Amino acid sequence: MATTFTNCSLFTGTSEKILKDAWFTVDDTGKVAEVGSGQAPSTNKTVDLGGQYVTPGLTNVHTHITMDPLTGDGGTSRGVVASTVGAVDHLHQLLKSGVTYVRECGSSFDIDIALKALKDQGQLKQVPQIMPSGKFFSMTGGHGDMPNAAYVVDSPDEMRKAVRTALKKGAKAIKVIATGGVMTPNDFMDDPQLSVAEMHVAVEEAHHKGQIVAAHAEGNPGIMNAIQAGVDSVEHGFYVNDEEIDLMLKQGTYLTPTLVADWAIPTFAKGKIPDWEVKKAADALDDLYKNIMHAFHRGVPLTLGTDAGTPFNDFTMAPVELQLMVEQGMTPFEAFSTSVNGTKLMGVDDQYGTLEKGKFADFLVLENDPMADVKAFQQKDKQVYQGGKRQY
Structure with missing residues (x-):
C-alpha cells in the first residue's frame, strides 16, 4: 500500500x-x-x-552498543546477559535520537551479530539497521585487550585465523587497533600497536569477503601503519598529518573523527572517572579539532561516528557531533554530508x-x-x- x-x-x-x-x-x-x-x-x-x-535519517559508523558510557572502562567486564540487555536499550536510544543505520566497531560477546540476525528475522523492532563487527582485534596488552571484547592476536597468522573466524560468525566490518588510546591506563595515543603486516592480513581477509576494515588510530606512527595496511577507514585520527592525508586521498580512505567522544570526557567526566583518563582527552582536544579540519579542507572524506558507549558519550550524541563540526567551521550541509559518506563507506549508499x-x-x-x-x-x-x- x-x-x-x-x-x-x-x-x-x-x-x-x-x-x-x-x-x-x-x-x-x-x-x-x-x-x-x-x-x-x-x-x-x-x-x-x-x-x-x-x-x-542519520548514519553513525562508530558505535559500541554493548558498552556502558557511565563507567571509566566502558563496562566491558559485564556478563553476556547484562551486556545484551544494555545493547538492546542502546539501539532503541540510537534510533530515537535520529540514527537509522549504525556500523558497530567492537561488541562484547559478538552480541551485535546476534542482534542483527534478530532484526533481520523481524524479532527485534525499533532499532537502526546494523552493520555488525563482533569483537575487535587487539595485540596482547593493547588498547583493545578487554575482557570478552577482543580477539587478541600477536602475529599475521593469528590475525588471519581470527578474522576468518569473525567473518564465519557473521561480522560485516572488522575493527583493528593500531594505536593506544584514552581509555587504557598503560598506553598512549602515539603508541603503535598492531603492525602493518598484521593489519594487512585483516584487510586482505575482509576484502576477500567484500567486507570493510576500520582502524582505531589516534597518533603516529600508528595512523600511517593503518593506512599503509589498506584499511577502509581511520577512526579518531587525532594527529593525522599531511603525509598521511596524501596517502588517504590516493587510496580513498575515510576518516571518522568522533569529536564528541573526546569532548565529552573533559566536559562531563571530571571527578567521575580516573584523572589520567580525563587528562588524556583534554590534552588532545584542540589538536583533534585542528587536525581533523585540516584533513577535511584537504578533501579527506569524513564520516559521522560518535564512538558511542565511551565515557559520558551516550547513544544520543550523533546530533551533537554535527554541532561540533559546525562549530569548527563546517556548514550544516557539509556536516550532514558526513552521514551520507558513512553509507558510502559501508557500501549501502544505493539504498540509504x-x-x-x-x-x-x-x-x-x-x-x-x-x-x-x-x-x-x-x-x-x-x-x-x-x-x-x-x-x-
Whole structure:
C-alpha cells in the first residue's frame, strides 16, 4: 500500500536546498517512489506532516552498543546477559535520537551479530539497521585487550585465523587497533600497536569477503601503519598529518573523527572517572579539532561516528557531533554530508543515506530547518521513520 507524505519542507540530503510545499510517496517496499512539490498525487494513504522539515535519517559508523558510557572502562567486564540487555536499550536510544543505520566497531560477546540476525528475522523492532563487527582485534596488552571484547592476536597468522573466524560468525566490518588510546591506563595515543603486516592480513581477509576494515588510530606512527595496511577507514585520527592525508586521498580512505567522544570526557567526566583518563582527552582536544579540519579542507572524506558507549558519550550524541563540526567551521550541509559518506563507506549508499527515488524512506521529521541551524537535529521528540513507517 503506497503512502504519500504531504505538507512538508523536504531536505533530501543531496544538496543544501530545501524543497518547500513538498510531498513524497513511499511504496509498499518502504522505498521512495516519487518526490515533488505542490499538488500531491492520490494514494491509498496520506500523512500530513504539518509543515515540518523532513530530513534523511542519520548514519553513525562508530558505535559500541554493548558498552556502558557511565563507567571509566566502558563496562566491558559485564556478563553476556547484562551486556545484551544494555545493547538492546542502546539501539532503541540510537534510533530515537535520529540514527537509522549504525556500523558497530567492537561488541562484547559478538552480541551485535546476534542482534542483527534478530532484526533481520523481524524479532527485534525499533532499532537502526546494523552493520555488525563482533569483537575487535587487539595485540596482547593493547588498547583493545578487554575482557570478552577482543580477539587478541600477536602475529599475521593469528590475525588471519581470527578474522576468518569473525567473518564465519557473521561480522560485516572488522575493527583493528593500531594505536593506544584514552581509555587504557598503560598506553598512549602515539603508541603503535598492531603492525602493518598484521593489519594487512585483516584487510586482505575482509576484502576477500567484500567486507570493510576500520582502524582505531589516534597518533603516529600508528595512523600511517593503518593506512599503509589498506584499511577502509581511520577512526579518531587525532594527529593525522599531511603525509598521511596524501596517502588517504590516493587510496580513498575515510576518516571518522568522533569529536564528541573526546569532548565529552573533559566536559562531563571530571571527578567521575580516573584523572589520567580525563587528562588524556583534554590534552588532545584542540589538536583533534585542528587536525581533523585540516584533513577535511584537504578533501579527506569524513564520516559521522560518535564512538558511542565511551565515557559520558551516550547513544544520543550523533546530533551533537554535527554541532561540533559546525562549530569548527563546517556548514550544516557539509556536516550532514558526513552521514551520507558513512553509507558510502559501508557500501549501502544505493539504498540509504538520502531521500531519493528508489532508496529506503528512512527519515526524520523536525520542527526547525536543519540547514539553517544544525541543532535542529537535537530535537528530543522528533518523529523517526524507517521504510516509511513511524517508529518514534
